[in-house]
Amino acid sequence: MALQSPFYNHRRESSADAGPLRRSAAGAGALGRHTHAGAITLPTLQESESRLIVGPHIKLKSVEITDCDTLLVDGAVEATMNLRLMQINERGSYSGTAEVDTAEIRGQFDGVLLVRETLVIHATGRVAGRIRYGRIVIEEGGQLAGDIEMGAVQPAPATPVLQAVAAG
Numbered sequence: 810m811a812l813q814s815p816f817y818n819h820r821r822e823s824s825a826d827a828g829p830l831r832r833s834a835a836g837a838g839a840l841g842r843h844t845h846a847g848a849i850t851l852p853t854l855q856e857s858e859s860r861l862i863v864g865p866h867i868k869l870k871s872v873e874i875t876d877c878d879t880l881l882v883d884g885a886v887e888a889t890m891n892l893r894l895m896q897i898n899e900r901g902s903y904s905g906t907a908e909v910d911t912a913e914i915r916g917q918f919d920g921v922l923l924v925r926e927t928l929v930i931h932a933t934g935r936v937a938g939r940i941r942y943g944r945i946v947i948e949e950g951g952q953l954a955g956d957i958e959m960g961a962v963q964p965a966p967a968t969p970v971l972q973a974v975a976a977g
Contacts, residue, residue: 865900882916899933914951 860879863869867884874880879894882901891908901916908923914934922928924942932950939956947953 863901897934 858878859876860881861874861877862881863884863886865883869884870887873889877890877892880890880892880896882897882903884901886903887905888903889906893910895907895909896913897903897916897918899915903917904919906921908925910926912922912924913929913931914936915931916934918936918938920938922936922938922940927944927946928940928942930936930945930947930951930953932948935952937954940953941958941960943960945959
């Protein structure tokens, strides 16, 4: 009779072997942050929060995503969304319509972007289309082009309003 090791199929993760994604209790409520090794440190999810991560080489096309608090994009997304936080990383791209509280762009955004609070465009970020924001931070090298307007953005009650803005 063969005995199975009590450690079989039980992996203990240390910070050294946590892989490209690491959890951070200190970052709860914040966007994921890149570490020196290029890994993304994700904030710890609150039980009531929902998060969608679109990884590298993943393409999410022609969708309407609802009830999502946080979107992290390393792949390609074509969608309509209303959420709290959006982060598009260097390899990521988003096209479509998004209404967010806070957007942090390191990759590419093309479409209608309504930011109720703060839009952050990093040096590698490119944002084009119809853009409305409450506050903006653009690092040197970050690009912003299109129909751009500063001012408080009121939250939309439902997705049809987003579609009307995109068509308008």
